[in-house]
Amino acid sequence: MSDETPRPGDLLVRTGAIVFLVGAVATLATVAPLFLGAHPLPSAAYFICMLMAVGFVIAAAGVLRSVSEQRRRARQAASR
Numbered sequence: 001m002s003d004e005t006p007r008p009g010d011l012l013v014r015t016g017a018i019v020f021l022v023g024a025v026a027t028l029a030t031v032a033p034l035f036l037g038a039h040p041l042p043s044a045a046y047f048i049c050m051l052m053a054v055g056f057v058i059a060a061a062g063v064l065r066s067v068s069e070q071r072r073r074a075r076q077a078a079s080r
Contacts, residue, residue, distance in 0.1 A: 007066055008065050009061075009062040009063060009064070009065035010066070011062070013066075014062075015062075016055045016057070016059025019054055019055030019058055020059065022048075023051030023052030023053070023054070024052055026049045026051065027052060029045065030046055030048075
């Protein structure tokens with residue numbers, strides 16, 4: 001484990017990465033039958049694929065939150 005303290009946005013980035021990976025696995029599982037000549041999965045599986053985009057947005061929000069916190073700290077340090 002790291003001794004580094006968690007910064008604002010870290011949890012959002014981790015959560016976004018996990019959601020993105022779930023969506024990526026769902027995408028692979030949904031596309032595989034098309035290449036293998038099997039029957040396509042139900043439409044609910046295609047909706048799970050959209051988790052890739054949701055995870056990306058969550059992670060991007062975490063990065064933006066981290067950037068805004070770093071800017072705020074830099075402004076405070078410069079004003080001292």
